[in-house]
Amino acid sequence: MELNGNTAAVILILFTAIVVVLGLLIAVRPELTRARGGKILAFVGLCVLPALAVWAGGNEHLERSTSTRFCLSCHVMADFGKSLYLDDKSYIPAAHFQNNLVPRDHACFTCHTDYTMFGDVHAKWRGLHHVYVQYLGKIPKPEDIKLYTPFNNRECLHCHDGMRTYEEASPHHKTPQQLTQMATNQLSCMSSDCHDIVHEVGNWGDATFWTPKQETK
Amino acid sequence: MVPLIERRIRWAGLLIVCGLVIQMITLIFVHPLAFMAFLLISCPLVAIGILLFLYSIVSHDHSKSESAQLGKSATAPETRA
Numbered sequence: 001m002e003l004n005g006n007t008a009a010v011i012l013i014l015f016t017a018i019v020v021v022l023g024l025l026i027a028v029r030p031e032l033t034r035a036r037g038g039k040i041l042a043f044v045g046l047c048v049l050p051a052l053a054v055w056a057g058g059n060e061h062l063e064r065s066t067s068t069r070f071c072l073s074c075h076v077m078a079d080f081g082k083s084l085y086l087d088d089k090s091y092i093p094a095a096h097f098q099n100n101l102v103p104r105d106h107a108c109f110t111c112h113t114d115y116t117m118f119g120d121v122h123a124k125w126r127g128l129h130h131v132y133v134q135y136l137g138k139i140p141k142p143e144d145i146k147l148y149t150p151f152n153n154r155e156c157l158h159c160h161d162g163m164r165t166y167e168e169a170s171p172h173h174k175t176p177q178q179l180t181q182m183a184t185n186q187l188s189c190m191s192s193d194c195h196d197i198v199h200e201v202g203n204w205g206d207a208t209f210w211t212p213k214q215e216t217k
Numbered sequence: 218m219v220p221l222i223e224r225r226i227r228w229a230g231l232l233i234v235c236g237l238v239i240q241m242i243t244l245i246f247v248h249p250l251a252f253m254a255f256l257l258i259s260c261p262l263v264a265i266g267i268l269l270f271l272y273s274i275v276s277h278d279h280s281k282s283e284s285a286q287l288g289k290s291a292t293a294p295e296t297r298a
Binding site (some may be wrong): 046 | 226234250274
């Protein structure tokens with residue numbers, strides 16, 4: 001059972017159970033619909049409430065699919081999850097995760113979604129492809145997993161754009177037009193020898209790992 | 218004999234119940250397979266159930282059923298007699 005602390009899911013399950021009972025009642029006793037009240041009951045129980053339950057269920061599942069636990073539930077992603085605990089701030093994902101620069105519960109999604117109008121849809125589509133590969137395709141080695149396209153600065157600037165530490169950092173002013181080049185993705189944050197140490201799965205050597213104090217208790 | 222509309226409503230109810238039960242099970246787990254089961258099994262079952270219910274309503278010929286009921290009530294005193 002994975003419902004610990006998820007009140008919304010518990011409420012949704014209870015609501016769905018009520019709709020199931022109502023649906024079952026109408027399915028077992030369809031003659032109820034002969035009366036006017038029965039017709040209204042059938043419309044609510046077989047149309048309005050099921051649609052509401054599925055809509056709410058879909059929302060809950062979509063919300064869950066953005067969680068770190070969801071992303072790391074496939075074995076092949078375990079090392080990527082481990083990389084978030086590397087005790088070395090030069091690793092960008094680890095530095096962001098450990099310093100709460102991204103919400104820890106949604107760490108993967110925060111950096112790997114596209115911040116565009118249909119970015120979440122694209123992210124979900126890529127996720128479906130991952131599920132296909134996981135269960136029906138050939139699973140690659142963790143160190144062979146690469147991004148489909150180079151990381152777009154847009155995803156970094158979604159948070160960093162306008163930040164004083166970002167705009168005033170001297171490495172971001174090597175040339176007068178550097179900030180503009182980064183904003184227009186002409187100069188990559190990741191692949192311009194600046195912030196190019198990311199998950200680096202398989203290349204950790206004798207790295208040590210950070211243990212959060214709450215987890216040691 | 219069970220009228221056609223009631224048979225359809227029964228089927229619609231069963232499909233919806235099946236879909237919602239699967240949804241309840243998937244909501245217990247935080248896993249891609251739970252998401253897929255919801256998307257590929259639960260949603261279609263409920264959608265088909267709702268559509269079948271709506272179809273059963275709109276395709277139901279009220280005039281026939283009303284005349285049948287009237288016929289019943291008209292013949293009832295004769296049979297009694």
